[in-house]
Amino acid sequence: MSETVTASEAPRENYLNRDHSVASWLLTRDHKRIAILYLIGISIFFALGGLMAVLIRAELATPQGDLFPADVYNRLFTMHGILMIFFFLIPSIPAVLGNFLIPLMVGAKDLAFPRINLLSWYLYMVGASFTFVSMLWGGIDTGWTFYTPLSTTFATGQVLLTAVGIFIAGFSSILTGLNFIVTIHRMRAPGLTWFRLPLFVWAHYATSIIQVLGTPVIAITILLVGAERLFHIGVFDPKYGGDPVLFQHLFWFYSHPAVYIMILPAMGVISELVTCFSRKKIFGYHFIALSSLAIAVLGFLVWGHHLFISGQSVVAGTIFSFLSMFVAVPSAVKVFNWTATLYKGSVSLETPMLYALGFIGVFLIGGLTGVMLATLGIDIHVHDTYFIVAHFHYVMVGSAIMGYLGGMHFWWPKITGRLYPAFISKVAAVVVFIGFNVTFLPQFILGYLGMPRRYHTYAPEFQTWNVMSSAGATVLGIGYLLPVLYLLWSLKYGEKAPANPWHATGLEWQTASPPPLENFEVTPVVTEDPYSYPDGTLRPKEVPVGV
Amino acid sequence: MRTDTNPHGVDPVRMYVSIFGGLMALTALTVGVSFIDFAHHLPSGWLNVYNDAAAMAIALSKALLVVTFFMHVRHATRLTKIVIAGSMTFFLFLFAFTLADYFSRGWLGPPGK
Numbered sequence: 001m002s003e004t005v006t007a008s009e010a011p012r013e014n015y016l017n018r019d020h021s022v023a024s025w026l027l028t029r030d031h032k033r034i035a036i037l038y039l040i041g042i043s044i045f046f047a048l049g050g051l052m053a054v055l056i057r058a059e060l061a062t063p064q065g066d067l068f069p070a071d072v073y074n075r076l077f078t079m080h081g082i083l084m085i086f087f088f089l090i091p092s093i094p095a096v097l098g099n100f101l102i103p104l105m106v107g108a109k110d111l112a113f114p115r116i117n118l119l120s121w122y123l124y125m126v127g128a129s130f131t132f133v134s135m136l137w138g139g140i141d142t143g144w145t146f147y148t149p150l151s152t153t154f155a156t157g158q159v160l161l162t163a164v165g166i167f168i169a170g171f172s173s174i175l176t177g178l179n180f181i182v183t184i185h186r187m188r189a190p191g192l193t194w195f196r197l198p199l200f201v202w203a204h205y206a207t208s209i210i211q212v213l214g215t216p217v218i219a220i221t222i223l224l225v226g227a228e229r230l231f232h233i234g235v236f237d238p239k240y241g242g243d244p245v246l247f248q249h250l251f252w253f254y255s256h257p258a259v260y261i262m263i264l265p266a267m268g269v270i271s272e273l274v275t276c277f278s279r280k281k282i283f284g285y286h287f288i289a290l291s292s293l294a295i296a297v298l299g300f301l302v303w304g305h306h307l308f309i310s311g312q313s314v315v316a317g318t319i320f321s322f323l324s325m326f327v328a329v330p331s332a333v334k335v336f337n338w339t340a341t342l343y344k345g346s347v348s349l350e351t352p353m354l355y356a357l358g359f360i361g362v363f364l365i366g367g368l369t370g371v372m373l374a375t376l377g378i379d380i381h382v383h384d385t386y387f388i389v390a391h392f393h394y395v396m397v398g399s400a401i402m403g404y405l406g407g408m409h410f411w412w413p414k415i416t417g418r419l420y421p422a423f424i425s426k427v428a429a430v431v432v433f434i435g436f437n438v439t440f441l442p443q444f445i446l447g448y449l450g451m452p453r454r455y456h457t458y459a460p461e462f463q464t465w466n467v468m469s470s471a472g473a474t475v476l477g478i479g480y481l482l483p484v485l486y487l488l489w490s491l492k493y494g495e496k497a498p499a500n501p502w503h504a505t506g507l508e509w510q511t512a513s514p515p516p517l518e519n520f521e522v523t524p525v526v527t528e529d530p531y532s533y534p535d536g537t538l539r540p541k542e543v544p545v546g547v
Numbered sequence: 548m549r550t551d552t553n554p555h556g557v558d559p560v561r562m563y564v565s566i567f568g569g570l571m572a573l574t575a576l577t578v579g580v581s582f583i584d585f586a587h588h589l590p591s592g593w594l595n596v597y598n599d600a601a602a603m604a605i606a607l608s609k610a611l612l613v614v615t616f617f618m619h620v621r622h623a624t625r626l627t628k629i630v631i632a633g634s635m636t637f638f639l640f641l642f643a644f645t646l647a648d649y650f651s652r653g654w655l656g657p658p659g660k
């Protein structure tokens with residue numbers, strides 16, 4: 001016990017300052033340091049993917065193809081998609097925030113398999129390097145979807161090299177998921193029952209199930225593409241006895257659930273933020289927890305909505321259409337419960353909360369247009385138009401990045417031990433929200449009017465909306481740049497953070513900021529349910545008489 | 548049966564050898580079956596899936612042998628068994644829904660056709 005007292009008085013040793021050598025970082029088995037390594041990795045690839053988005057939006061500012069020839073443009077949007085999806089969105093929240101927080105939230109010293117955790121970061125970096133080299137070497141023009149027979153027969157670029165990169169990165173994703181599942185099952189602190197787990201942990205549990213069950217399918221599919229491209233083994237090409245639609249089945253069996261790999265962790269973040277900044281116990285804890293699992297399971301049964309016009313049978317299309325609408329139910333359960341949590345809460349608009357509210361708005365638009373697209377008739381009309389582009393950017397990008405940035409701002413003091421400037425960070429949150437909507441709302445309109453995706457030229461009547469979208473992208477870019485600047489600034493000049501700057505519940509706030517090497521001085525014992533914010537504490541007048 | 552006296556699932560070498568023998572026999576059977584064209588001998592029905600079905604049945608029994616004996620699942624905890632059953636269920640989803648497309652091609656035309 002005396003140890004705890006001295007620890008709080010002396011300049012505390014923590015996971016960041018105990019060893020500064022490069023080897024101590026590159027060979028670390030500490031989940032917190034691995035999270036930082038991931039943060040650096042995904043930031044680099046986000047910047048690269050973002051650079052390509054800038055070039056794409058610059059090209060689309062005018063109807064003519066004046067910056068790039070069609071071929072280069074194809075490579076740009078393909079690499080934009082691949083970098084952003086496989087090397088930013090999928091690892092973003094799980095590998096950075098999940099890695100850092102899950103052991104802390106369950107009261108453990110580390111993840112179940114620390115070495116495998118480090119291995120997963122190396123696999124990620126190796127996979128990303130393969131993809132990056134293939135980009136420098138001419139890139140690929142298949143779109144991130146690798147559709148056959150284009151990818152197997154006709155595409156000229158570095159399809160194999162890129163595929164190998166994604167294959168390797170896939171194992172990083174599987175290992176992270178496996179690590180989380182075992183940690184959540186086996187390493188919970190005494191008293192931390194399943195229904196006392198933070199919803200962030202529930203969301204990551206569901207995500208991990210998808211990662212473990214889905215990723216092998218995409219890995220094997222990519223191998224099959226390689227086998228057909230190299231050895232002409234007939235899987236997808238009718239010439240060799242294959243079927244191109246089979247590729248789409250296999251690809252989307254993973255890639256639709258992959259959307260939930262991106263969005264479920266963000267939903268976990270939002271659940272934490274909404275309850276903390278409403279100072280109120282979250283509404284419908286069990287429903288939110290179990291809806292994550294429902295999404296993970298149902299998410300595997302809807303992939304055929306990507307095949308409505310590719311020759312899939314009408315019967316299958318109808319089944320997939322129904323199931324796709326059905327998956328909206330657990331998503332809506334979450335949105336309703338967050339909204340109900342806000343109701344009569346003492347809402348404070350701190351920076352993370354701004355992102356949480358932004359998430360709800362953006363996800364609502366993304367989700368509802370998803371129901372539209374699940375409808376066979378509408379989907380056939382807008383298939384392969386900018387409507388689709390806008391929809392999936394709202395769901396995967398807008399929502400996931402709102403969650404990611406919200407989470408980063410919430411746990412930044414815990415991760416780094418520093419506070420960031422409040423005002424400028426609120427401005428940035430608003431700029432991101434405005435920038436995102438100005439970029440992608442016009443794309444819904446463009447798509448509905450009939451502008452197809454993946455072309456570098458378009459009919460002149462579409463220009464106004466495209467200019468608006470490109471202008472929005474500039475604003476969005478500034479919105480993303482600001483946090484980079486002030487968060488880096490805070491590392492050196494930011495005020496020192498207390499252990500629990502937001503007065504939040506949750507085990508991660510009960511240890512120092514930044515946490516010591518083994519997370520807790522004493523293994524915590526959990527005695528109460530999560531989110532025990534006494535309702536209405538900040539406004540005692542509203543507490544009903546007799547309480 | 549769960550051998551509680553043998554918690555680490557260490558089985559006698561004899562068992563591994565006989566399972567290996569079984570796997571080899573089934574491999575030989577796969578090769579043998581590929582020489583028979585079942586559709587030739589059996590009534591040709593809805594689809595000529597007999598050869599595929601035979602090959603899949605053999606493959607499935609081999610997989611079961613590997614999972615139960617080589618991967619020690621028969622000594623595993625209930626949670627491990629649930630995990631395996633769960634993964635198999637999702638694998639089944641992949642097959643069932645993909646085949647639902649292939650088998651129902653042409654059942655319904657596009658509206659108006």
Ligand SMILES: [Cu+2]
Binds near residue numbers: 255256259306
């Ligand atoms: Cu989908």
